Amino acid sequence: MNNKTKKETSVTESSSHYDNLDKMNVEELLTSINKEDATVHLAVEKALPQITALTERIVKRMKKGGRIFYLGAGTSGRLGVLDASELPPTFGVPNNMVIGLIAGGDTALRQAVESAEDDPEMAWKELNEYKVDELDTVIGIAASGTTPYVIGGIELARKNGLLTGCITCNPNSKVAEVTEFPVEAIVGPEFVTGSTRMKAGTAQKMILNMITTTTMIKLGRVKGNKMVNMQLTNKKLIDRGSRMIMDEIKLDYSESKDLLLKYGSVKKAIDAYKDKP
Numbered sequence: 001m002n003n004k005t006k007k008e009t010s011v012t013e014s015s016s017h018y019d020n021l022d023k024m025n026v027e028e029l030l031t032s033i034n035k036e037d038a039t040v041h042l043a044v045e046k047a048l049p050q051i052t053a054l055t056e057r058i059v060k061r062m063k064k065g066g067r068i069f070y071l072g073a074g075t076s077g078r079l080g081v082l083d084a085s086e087l088p089p090t091f092g093v094p095n096n097m098v099i100g101l102i103a104g105g106d107t108a109l110r111q112a113v114e115s116a117e118d119d120p121e122m123a124w125k126e127l128n129e130y131k132v133d134e135l136d137t138v139i140g141i142a143a144s145g146t147t148p149y150v151i152g153g154i155e156l157a158r159k160n161g162l163l164t165g166c167i168t169c170n171p172n173s174k175v176a177e178v179t180e181f182p183v184e185a186i187v188g189p190e191f192v193t194g195s196t197r198m199k200a201g202t203a204q205k206m207i208l209n210m211i212t213t214t215t216m217i218k219l220g221r222v223k224g225n226k227m228v229n230m231q232l233t234n235k236k237l238i239d240r241g242s243r244m245i246m247d248e249i250k251l252d253y254s255e256s257k258d259l260l261l262k263y264g265s266v267k268k269a270i271d272a273y274k275d276k277p
Contacts, residue, residue: 077102123153145173
């Protein structure tokens, strides 16, 4: 497919279905944004077969010690870092199991780093700092599907035997073309033309949640429907964990809390109690 055709199918840059936004009142703006957001889950639903194919392969590798690396720039990069940072407290996994890399480094989390996303070789250099191997998975996150930092990283990761996936919101994109297991959530034009922090960002966040939550469940980090491996980082989580133990082994609140604080996690506390002679 030639570059002209790719440009013509750039849904993320196409004109909004709405005009004269500056003349709308607050209620009209909020109602219209909400109406557009309601279409996002349908786009994600259509991508479920692609999400399933990628996630099944991730689970197999992670059961053998593999890791996930996200590559992204701007909003897409921030979403990858966000998802990765939420997994240790939620599921009690090491900080290096899922790693988010953003073009421009940590500075780019708070402010734009000019031209950082235009270097097609930088992502692979950064990945090599983690000594990546064939058990690892690299997922490129790029709403437009044209970010050189992401495309270059995916191409070199795949060339070196890593599993590659991507999350994009444009059909027939370059990043999908070079990726082994692409995920395409075509959410349509943004409410504010080209502002992919909106519907595209919402779709990407949903898909990241789906991939990592499913993976953590299959890795045994959830029991029933409970986060039994969560880190006890505040009073709310200690209270939640204590009540989980109460429900599971029918102790009173005080005993459950004491058990939780002694063993450091719901799972360890329950296992220790059940293993008592």
